[in-house]
Amino acid sequence: MLIFNTLSRAKDTIQSKEGNIFKMFICGPTVQDNIHLGHAKTYIAFDVLARWLLKSGHKVFFVMNITDIDDKIFERAKKENVQHTQISNRFFNDFLKDIEALNVVTISKIERVSDYVKEAIDLIQIMVSSGKAYALEGNCYFDTSKADHFGKLSHQSDFQLRLKQIDAAPGKRNSVDFLLWRKMSETSEGVLECALGTGRPGWHIEDSAIAFSQFGGPYELHGGATELIFPHHEAELAQDEAVSGEIPFVSIWMHTGLLLKDGEKMSKSLGNMITIKEALKSHSADAIRYYFLKHHYRESFNVSLEELKSANKELDVIVEASKLLPKRGRAAKELKSLLEKETFRKFAHAMDDDLDTPKALGMLTKLAREIVQTGKDSREKDQIQDPAPLFWHMVETLGFGLF
Numbered sequence: 001m002l003i004f005n006t007l008s009r010a011k012d013t014i015q016s017k018e019g020n021i022f023k024m025f026i027c028g029p030t031v032q033d034n035i036h037l038g039h040a041k042t043y044i045a046f047d048v049l050a051r052w053l054l055k056s057g058h059k060v061f062f063v064m065n066i067t068d069i070d071d072k073i074f075e076r077a078k079k080e081n082v083q084h085t086q087i088s089n090r091f092f093n094d095f096l097k098d099i100e101a102l103n104v105v106t107i108s109k110i111e112r113v114s115d116y117v118k119e120a121i122d123l124i125q126i127m128v129s130s131g132k133a134y135a136l137e138g139n140c141y142f143d144t145s146k147a148d149h150f151g152k153l154s155h156q157s158d159f160q161l162r163l164k165q166i167d168a169a170p171g172k173r174n175s176v177d178f179l180l181w182r183k184m185s186e187t188s189e190g191v192l193e194c195a196l197g198t199g200r201p202g203w204h205i206e207d208s209a210i211a212f213s214q215f216g217g218p219y220e221l222h223g224g225a226t227e228l229i230f231p232h233h234e235a236e237l238a239q240d241e242a243v244s245g246e247i248p249f250v251s252i253w254m255h256t257g258l259l260l261k262d263g264e265k266m267s268k269s270l271g272n273m274i275t276i277k278e279a280l281k282s283h284s285a286d287a288i289r290y291y292f293l294k295h296h297y298r299e300s301f302n303v304s305l306e307e308l309k310s311a312n313k314e315l316d317v318i319v320e321a322s323k324l325l326p327k328r329g330r331a332a333k334e335l336k337s338l339l340e341k342e343t344f345r346k347f348a349h350a351m352d353d354d355l356d357t358p359k360a361l362g363m364l365t366k367l368a369r370e371i372v373q374t375g376k377d378s379r380e381k382d383q384i385q386d387p388a389p390l391f392w393h394m395v396e397t398l399g400f401g402l403f
């Protein structure tokens with residue numbers, strides 16, 4: 001299978017190393033509010049990737065992080081006059097309900113960053129002792145000049161980077177040196193005391209801490225939406241390689257296009273978001289999935305409620321076909337004979353080619369139409385038993401619940 005790798009700017013072959021286990025890490029949400037359709041677009045894409053890898057015979061170890069230590073959470077807690085854990089717990093639980101409702105079921109582990117502070121501190125200390133990070137007035141920064149070409153993920157030259165600022169502060173060695181540890185007053189919320197001083201770990205180090213703990217070393221794929229490429233993933237990559245000395249530490253960096261609303265990114269901060277809860281009131285989870293899978297995952301596009309509405313309709317033929325067929329469960333047994341089938345080969349080819357879900361979905365819809373047509377032409381239901389394994393295989397790969 002090929003996946004477009006942001007790092008190489010080419011479609012690279014997916015490979016599991018140890019014991020056929022494909023390890024993937026996807027950046028999850030900050031639990032400061034309910035997740036919205038933009039999140040759903042991303043998580044559904046990675047859910048389909050994991051489903052297809054499983055169908056293709058890989059074992060998948062899929063980790064997602066939850067950012068539950070963040071200024072936005074502390075601000076909201078202050079506004080509502082509650083403990084910050086009350087905010088993070090509330091939205092963490094809502095998040096779990098939302099992704100379950102969306103049938104995103106392939107995630108093996110959901111890890112909260114507040115459980116990895118000690119691990120983050122350990123990584124920072126490794127980088128300080130190897131001279132890849134430095135302390136500055138109680139803060140700690142990563143020295144980007146010590147990285148194996150900082151900017152290689154976002155494809156920016158040193159000249160371009162010099163014009164950028166990350167975590168601006170006087171005295172930093174390079175303008176894009178980023179915070180690993182942020183000094184805070186002892187009275188601040190979520191503050192910690194350690195050898196690095198009083199403060200909190202930076203945002204980027206949290207994912208590295210979880211990845212090192214869960215995977216123990218290099219892994220296959222790290223993903224998220226394109227907005228995370230710089231500085232978040234660029235910083236993560238630099239840390240991972242600085243700590244481990246392994247280059248590359250992550251083989252493939254996979255990014256999903258953004259969901260826009262009137263040309264702007266859908267986000268909490270812009271106040272233009274449609275939450276999953278709201279969306280599910282008028283559209284089924286399958287329709288939301290259908291709508292996103294009709295677009296390639298790398299595409300950024302404007303959300304269209306019209307298109308979402310028509311997805312509800314277009315899904316009907318798949319639902320209708322599912323009712324005419326014997327129940328699922330036979331798919332696995334009969335898969336072998338499918339390998340001979342032209343449609344299956346084409347479907348597999350589309351999925352293998354950088355997850356071409358628009359094409360794959362088109363094939364499922366075409367098959368569903370044929371099943372429905374045959375069902376109408378003949379009263380002999382036996383006649384339509386043959387496409388059942390293929391149909392269910394496609395439905396399960398794309399992740400429709402068809403409840």
Ligand SMILES: [Zn+2]
Nearest residue numbers: 027028207232
């Ligand atoms: Zn992240």
